[in-house]
Amino acid sequence: MAAGVDGIGGTGLALRAPARAVPLAAGLLLASLLAAVLLGPARVSPAGFLAVVADLLGLAPLPAEFAGDRAILSVVRAPRALMGALIGAGLACAGAVMQGLFRNPLADPGLIGVSSGAALMAAAGIVFGGGLMGSRAGLLGLWLLPLLAFAGGLGATFLIARLAMREGSVGVANLLLAGIGVNALCVAGLGLLVAIADDRQARDINFWLLGSLAGARWVHLPVLLALVGLPCLGLLRLARPLNALMLGEREAFHLGVQVETAKRVAVVLAAVAVAAGVAFSGIIAFIGLLVPHLVRMAVGAEHRIVLPCAGLLGGALLVAADLVARSLAAPAELPVGVVTALLGAPFFLLLLRRQSA
């Protein structure tokens, strides 16, 4: 009886979880990374790719004919793909954790103010910082804007968490309400900034709000690895408390979970991972909300599987979406946030239909 029970779609939180799901998701991420490096408006042949890889690994010197390929691969595409993978993983992982914490499949990291806080500060940087720092492509674009956005995202989350605090404990319902209030303030501030911005600034703000990986540089990656990668590893360790929380907060405590600690760790790590991500890419829709959903539909509710799968698939989806964003209308680029939604939403709706049928 007990065996074979866990395979049923959507409803299985198996003791013996579907172990193949994680390698499968990892395979998808690898495939998307490979595609993102190999494909694009400028063609790179597989031979060129292999020659560049061999050169980078110090196995064989690069034939002169592939020098251009090398520049495309290692200067432009590789950092961009890796950045997409990290940011997508952070968004989806944080989304899965927020949904578990709020016990609500409609929760996403935006609820705790990360996105709107980051957007407000980024817009402030674009409107007021341009004169201070010269061109946006310079120091401002590379570090100041991400720094402002990161601080804005964390600041908004901190404010919301403080407002939601009652007698030393963070109520999830209070967190939600405080989030709505602070988000509304941030959006109003953003509206003010757009109103006083000149045309070029307004376009920059809009571009930032729709997300882009075009600014990716190798120097960003160690920062992202520390501020997105490490928090994600921390979030993975929350699988156990999140499993218990599926029954409710009281029940989780009865099962031995330190609920208050788990809540704080979850909010802080999710906020850091998302704030650091959007700091470099701008707002990217869909991934944080729907990737965890998609994963749950496929593998059930077990967080030990859901969290790593969401991270890997979130990365894969953002990398693939960025490939489409820079290829479809080349040499122009589409906002990647629009593409993630265009790619992901129909797939999600299809799954939804199939499941309710």
Next chain:
Amino acid sequence: MITGEGLSLRRGGRALLRDVSVQLAAGEVLAVVGPNGAGKSTLLRLLCGDLRPDAGVVLAEGRALPAWRPLDLARRRAVMTQHANLAFPMSARAVVGLGRLPWHGHPGSARDEEAVREAMARAGVLPLAARAYATLSGGEQQRVQLARALAQLDGAPRPAALLLDEPTASLDVAHRVALLRILRELAGEGLAVMVILHDLNEAAIGADRVLMLRDGAVAGQGSVAEVLDPPRLREVYGLDFRRLPDGLVMPDYGAALGP
């Protein structure tokens, strides 16, 4: 196993519980009865550590509850709450599996599988294992939650305790009797059992001792015959009761409803 001494709790200017002392002893089923709003669930929440009393102290094995690590506590006391809604769809078996959370280092160890299976068999929910929890009836969900609590206590060191908040509320009469029998067996295995019941006769047949609450204070504590006594019941419930054989009691419906 668990002792509450002089427990008081106020919320919003109202005393929910006033100076209640209670002892959950190993090998014994304690039934808690009383009218709606008497403080039964509040007492349970204090005893399992959900709430801290304004006055008084709750001890588990002689140690104050706040001094326990939640995980250590979870390995020797399980709680069956009234309504548990799931955040995400899960099978009944998966819900019972969550009861093993305080134990398993490695997911799906044979020991956990065995504990889940045994608990489901005992609660009579093995045939429901593959069903989605949300599609079960209220009574079936309650039995699944009972199985989860049983799975949690499988292999627990003694003394250990099981606290249940109106576990019979949605059950049919056969399953009520089955549940009371399980509680008796668990006490026989050395567990301390505390169960909130509305039906006084379920308390009469299922419990070794009865605690009766009224307006947050103790209105009686002792053996079934002592506490479920018509004069006392009249005072607490405002109804006339008649004694039946075997310690059972019945409200005098005729007098209560009038001609």
